[in-house]
Structure formats: C-alpha cells, structure tokens
Amino acid sequence: MLDLDLDCAARDMEREGFLRLPGLAAGGTLAGLRQGVDRLRQLAAARTASDDDFVLEAAGTGGWAAWQQGDAPLAGVLRSANRIHRHVPAFETLQHSMGLARGAVAAAAGAEGTFVNAFLWAKPPVVGSAKPWHQDMAFAPSGFEPARHNIVTVWIALERATARNGCLEFLPGSHRLGLLAHAGDRERAAGQAPLRDAVEPHVADADLPRAHPPVAVPLEAGSAVLFDGLVLHRSAPNTSDEPRTAVSFVYRVPRTVPLPAAR
Template sequence: MVDTESRDLRENGFTRLPALATGDALDRLRRAVGRLEELARDRTVSTGDFVLEAPGIGGWAAWQQGSGALAGVLRSADRIHEHVPEFDAVQRSLGLADGPVARAAGGHPGTLVNAFLWAKPPVVGSAKPWHQDLAFAPPGFGADEHGIVTVWIALEPATPRNGCLEFLPGSHVLGLLPHTGDRERLPGEAPRAAAVEPHIADADLPVTEPVAVPLSPGSAVLFDGMVVHRSAPNTTAAEPRTAVSFVYRVPRPSWTRREPAAARA
C-alpha cells in the first residue's frame, strides 16, 4: 500500500485500490458470480445465505417479514467462498490477506472470515442504511482484541446512480455507535412484521460530509470495520451494480483503540 493509501485508511477509515482485480482475475470473479446466480435461480424465498430482492421494501426486510421476493434475483449472498470455492481461490491468487490487508494491519496478515456478493439490480436494487460492520460481529469475536478489514471489489461500474458505497470519513475512530432496528431472525424463528434493518439513526451519526466512492470494474475499496458507510438504491434502468467483498480478521488497528470526544448530529 503506497503512503497515500495508508494515510487515507488511517485518517478516513477507507482507501481506494485501483485496478486490483483485472484481466483473468476479474473474469474468474464474474464467472463465480454466475455460479451463485445459478444456485439462486429457482429460489423464491430468502435465507441467511441467499437474500432475494423485493421491490418496495427491499430484500432484507422482505426476508425478515417473510414477504414475497423476486424469484432468483439476488440482493446479497453470504459465505460465497463456501458455496463457490473459486472465490477463495481468486482472493488467494490476488494475495489480499498478505498484501493490502497485511499492510493495512501494520504487517499482520489477515485471516479470511467471510465473503459476500453484493448485487444491486437496476430499478429494484434497494439501499443499505448507515452502519458499521463490527456491529454485526458474531458472539465471541473479541472486538477488543481484533478488528476487521474488508476488500470490496466492483465487478461492474459502481456509481452514485446505481448505489456505490458512501463513507463518513474519520468515523472509524469514534468507537461503536448505537444501532437501532431488528436483529436478523434465527433459523426457525417466526417472521417479524414490519422488520426494520439495523442502522445508525440520524441523531447518532457524526457530523461529517459523506464521501461517495465510485469504482470501475476490478477496482476496490478497502475499509476498516468501524467506519460508518451505506449505499443508496439503484435508480437506473439498466445499470446493475455487482460487487464481492472479502472480510478479514486482523489485530485491532491502533487508530481504533481510542474513543475521542466528537460532535454528533
């Protein structure tokens, strides 16, 4: 990671990685996404691993409420490296854990803990509200000792129109902010009426201007698990936004160990 990228990550909580996965690596990721889509083609009900998009209320809410969704139209997929091992093979070939992730973590290689598909289809692609990834760490994660670093790779152009990621610079040093909404229901639990996706309320957001991070295919953004981020809905008629992310456990970065006083809205 060049000095500019390292400085951006420490100061802002995120940094761009241009042209991270190009040529064969990008082709392999796209083909692997195609295999995921084949696995979801006949699905009509969302599960924890395959969340289908739903017009009007969004895929997450429809999943939690047990509402109807668009058959086979993915909004997201969890544990994609287990469903399609090619994802794991590509992240290894790119050297993400020992390369950009290790440089972000002060020389400590990252340990892959999860990988996701983030699909945002045209017209119906729903928003993801403001949140911090570490708010959703599993029990026993040990957030006092560990942090997470995510490498989010665009497979198609990610733009403000189709829902590229947006960040609140510097929010990664504020500690874990309050999140409101409903937790994801466990397997076997009854659907929840009017489920609200977990998010940070406006009153708890830090006072800072959001920064959108548009990306070309194969480019990526690397970000700290404490930085506040979101993505807007895809309002385009024919511009899908598809991305994959690889999440790594690292020693908790030194810059997230303090919780300075900060003005909040």
C-alpha cells in the same frame, strides 16, 4: 499483487477509514470473480424465499425487510449472498491468488489479515434496494474479540459502481468514534415467526457524526475500496438501468490501536 505505497496506505486508513484500490482485479482474476457470481446466480435461480446465505430482492420493500417479514421476494433475483466461498470455492482461491491478506490488507491495517468470509452484494437495475448507515463490527461473527481484533473488508466492483446505481458512501474518520449504537431489528433465527414492519439494523440519523459530509466512492469494474470495520458506510438504491454487482472479502486483523470507547 497490487503495488501500494505502504506509508500512504496506512496514513489514508488512519485518517479516513477507507482506501481506494484502483484496478485491483483485472484480466483473468476479474473474469474468475464474474464467473463465480454467475454460478451463485445459477444456484439461486430456482429460489423463491430468502435464507441466511441467499437474500432475494423485493421491489419496494427491499430484500432484507421482505425476508424478515416473510414477504414474497422476486424469485431468483439476488440482493446478497453470504459465505459465497463455501458455495463457490473459487472465491477463496481468487482472494488468495490476489494476495490480499499479506498485501493490501497488511499495508492498510499494519498487520496481515486472516480470511474469514466473503459476500456477494448485488443491486439489480431499478429495484436494487438501499443499505443504511452501519458499521461492520456491529455484525462481527463469533471468534472476534473487539479489544483484540478488527475487521478489514475489500469490496471489489465487478461492474461500474456509480452514484445512480448505488456505490458505497463513507463518513470519513468515523472509525475513530468507536462502536455506535445500532437501531432496528435483529435477524430472526430459523423457525422464528416473521417480524412486523422489519427495520434493518442501522445507525440512526440523529447519532451520525456531522464533522464531515459523506463521501461517495464510485468505482470502475475491477477497482476496489478497502475499509475499516468501524467506519460508517451505506449505499443508496439503484435507480438506474445498470446492475451494480460487487464481491467483498472480509479479514480479521490484530488491533494495532486501542478500541475507541463505545457510544
């Protein structure tokens, strides 16, 4: 289990909305996460279209927009995957063995977390698309009551995450602003007609807080960043020849401070 200074972790989360976790996954744990990703890629290898669980990358357009528009993606090239613990049960076992819910999540959020979901976030070399500014609470699944619950995500880099290959960026302190309006299109349901000129949900530039500049969080393989469900974050496109692969584990936590008023 990660050795954290509990008081410092809580203070950093309160002030910034995110917390670096150097060396969170190492040795057999890191190897197990990578093996799980290899299995996901095997499951996606024959795919030629995206769906709710497997989104394929699309050069130029981006995986999400291509999926919503019905455009042809890059066959078998994953941009992201949802509910990965259902496709590869080892992911749920690994998050449990790391003690995240009772360890890092509890230290940062002030209460033990309940595991609710896991994702793959892949940015293939050169074509890996950007993710715009957003708050995870805007996409909270059913069962969340924003007045009572928050989301805490633990995002683990499986390869080096750098400014060139699309590491995460955060707006410090933005979690104290409440839930901001998100522009763009809602994901179409199965059977609905493709969208025209699909725009991924995001917080518009004019609505972004300006008190602090964005902070990039590069990570070494096995290191992680933990963040609040209301903190604004994004990632740039991968312009390098190095892949950027990460998995994230999402936890529901009791809200320990009142939810800021929505804007």
